[in-house]
Amino acid sequence: MTESSFPSSTKLSKEMADKIYSDEELISRFQEGDEYSYVELVNRYQDRLINFTYRFFGDREDAEDVVQDTLMKLYTHKHYYRNIAKFSTWIYTIASNLSKTELRKRKRRPHKLISQMGLEGQNWDVPDEDKTNEEIEIQFNETQIQRAMLTLPLHFRTAVILRDIQELSYEEISNILNVPLGTVKSRINRARLQLQEELKHVNETRRT
Amino acid sequence: MNCYKFRDSISLYIDKELSIKDINRFNHHLETCSSCRVLFQGTLNVVSSMKKIPAVTVSADFGKRLQKRITREQAREKTRRRRMVPVQRLGLQPRYAFASVTALVAILVISVSIFTVDNDDIPVIGNTPALSTTSEVVPQEEPESHIPVSSLAAGSQEDSSMINMPPIHPQIQSQVRQVSGN
Numbered sequence: 139m140t141e142s143s144f145p146s147s148t149k150l151s152k153e154m155a156d157k158i159y160s161d162e163e164l165i166s167r168f169q170e171g172d173e174y175s176y177v178e179l180v181n182r183y184q185d186r187l188i189n190f191t192y193r194f195f196g197d198r199e200d201a202e203d204v205v206q207d208t209l210m211k212l213y214t215h216k217h218y219y220r221n222i223a224k225f226s227t228w229i230y231t232i233a234s235n236l237s238k239t240e241l242r243k244r245k246r247r248p249h250k251l252i253s254q255m256g257l258e259g260q261n262w263d264v265p266d267e268d269k270t271n272e273e274i275e276i277q278f279n280e281t282q283i284q285r286a287m288l289t290l291p292l293h294f295r296t297a298v299i300l301r302d303i304q305e306l307s308y309e310e311i312s313n314i315l316n317v318p319l320g321t322v323k324s325r326i327n328r329a330r331l332q333l334q335e336e337l338k339h340v341n342e343t344r345r346t
Numbered sequence: 347m348n349c350y351k352f353r354d355s356i357s358l359y360i361d362k363e364l365s366i367k368d369i370n371r372f373n374h375h376l377e378t379c380s381s382c383r384v385l386f387q388g389t390l391n392v393v394s395s396m397k398k399i400p401a402v403t404v405s406a407d408f409g410k411r412l413q414k415r416i417t418r419e420q421a422r423e424k425t426r427r428r429r430m431v432p433v434q435r436l437g438l439q440p441r442y443a444f445a446s447v448t449a450l451v452a453i454l455v456i457s458v459s460i461f462t463v464d465n466d467d468i469p470v471i472g473n474t475p476a477l478s479t480t481s482e483v484v485p486q487e488e489p490e491s492h493i494p495v496s497s498l499a500a501g502s503q504e505d506s507s508m509i510n511m512p513p514i515h516p517q518i519q520s521q522v523r524q525v526s527g528n
Binding site for chain 1: 353354356357358361363385388389391392393395396397398399400401402403404405408409411412415416419
């Protein structure tokens with residue numbers, strides 16, 4: 139498949155308009171060589187995955203790199219998927235593993251210290267005059283939550299993002315992380331309690 | 347329900363994962379314990395704030411960059427395939443190729459040696475005049491046996507076991523003649 143022959147999304151929507159395929163049907167078609175199905179899977183998952191990785195890293199560039207790597211893995215390792223698990227579970231497992239690997243690499247060679255301040259330095263943005271109070275409040279909340287999220291241990295962070303940002307079920311999270319259901323429940327609860335502890339300090343500081 | 351159990355159940359309560367019995371216990375504790383109520387309210391705020399976080403989307407050139415990577419990967423794969431030694435194309439690992447070829451040659455040599463054994467060493471019973479069912483006796487070269495072919499031809503089929511007998515030493519042969527009176 140050359141660059142020019144890579145199916146475009148317009149072409150794809152025409153192709154796929156006749157029938158709405160499930161993720162599992164699409165990956166199956168892709169395994170049989172249908173490149174349009176790959177593009178459809180990319181369209182379905184790129185934003186979901188970036189929401190997961192962005193909350194994980196707090197940095198857009200790193201987050202996009204990991205999503206690209208995940209979608210490349212989907213392309214090069216399509217035959218590794220077996221139709222015994224949900225496709226979403228499989229793709230989130232890849233993204234989660236790649237995120238952890240990337241974070242471990244970053245720990246070995248620390249860089250982008252600015253990103254550790256949360257949301258690429260949004261803290262220093264002068265509030266936009268066009269923004270309403272509500273929007274400013276939402277942005278502030280987002281920044282604080284992201285900062286608090288980055289203080290969580292990796293296993294807590296992953297679990298709480300999958301639950302509260304991605305809105306996945308406990309069972310699905312258990313499959314993605316490959317840990318028992320009880321462990322998932324405990325991780326989510328402890329992560330939320332830790333987050334509320336972190337944010338309590340922020341709110342107290344804000345009030346004073 | 348005590349405070350410790352309450353603390354452990356907060357998320358399950360928010361996510362509606364508790365049994366009705368536990369929900370009642372949880373509600374009862376929530377009404378009676380003020381510190382747990384504060385903790386519960388704080389956690390509930392965190393969860394609702396996270397759900398309000400605006401979703402992010404990939405950048406505009408994301409698709410283009412992915413497409414480029416795929417094209418690069420395809421080119422790399424093509425080059426890799428071109429550089430493949432023939433055994434790899436057959437799905438064999440190069441490191442096992444030598445062993446595989448050696449094993450194949452060994453099997454061939456053994457097979458050839460089994461099927462091309464010198465036939466002269468094997469007695470072909472069907473060609474033996476004594477066993478021939480036809481009355482016509484095909485003239486044959488006399489074997490290097492001291493038993494004349496004529497005697498074998500004259501013998502009955504019961505004597506066919508003699509065919510496989512080793513040549514009799516001349517001295518023994520004469521003794522046999524003396525005993526049999528021939």
